[in-house]
Amino acid sequence: MSIAHRIVLPSAVLALAVFALPATAQQATYTVKLLTPEVALTAAQAAMAQCRKAGHQVAVAVVDRSGVLQVLLRDRFAGAHTVDAATQKAWTAASFRIPTANLATETQAGKPMSGIRMLPHVMAIGGGQVIEAGGSTFAGIGVSGAPGGDADDACAVAGLKAIADAIEF
Known part of the structure; x- marks a missing residue:
């Protein structure tokens, strides 16, 4: 594996993990509708x-x-x-x-x-x-x-x- 692959691959995995965090946080809550x-x-x-x-x-x-x-x-x-x-x-x-x-x-x-x-x-x-x-x-x-x-x-x-x-x- 070249040096470029060793740097790019972990960076890509880290970027995916960081961008996935908001979606995970959003799934931890929910909204309900109630009558006034x-x-x-x-x-x-x-x-x-x-x-x-x-x-x-x-x-x-x-x-x-x-x-x-x-x-x-x-x-x-x-x-x-x-x-x-x-x-x-x-x-x-x-x-x-x-x-x-x-x-x-x-x-x-x-x-x-x-x-x-x-x-x-x-x-x-x-x-x-x-x-x-x-x-x-x-x-x-x-x-x-x-x-x-x-x-x-x-x-x-x-x-x-x-x-x-x-x-x-």
């Missing part, structure tokens, strides 16, 4: 309005993608239990990234994933929806207090529809 409090509130208000129109007194919770509560609304006559149930539905939808009615089906007794129901905070019953767009999960919304998970789900979906234009990209 205003958008989360809009979703919650729309869900509550839908339930009121149907004659239901409910609680509505919106959590961020990590399950941290952003908004909680409880109607005048919604039961005390609805606060925790709505929050847990929102948390479950955001955490598992699946509507809670679907999770209820997948985790029934005797199914391979039935043990998920024993985890803390999991609420495998209709009324929780994932808030997502453009391949990103932003949050979860949960509704509790309507007569049955289907009615809770209808209100949660109304909340999703109310903010669809704000989060689509």
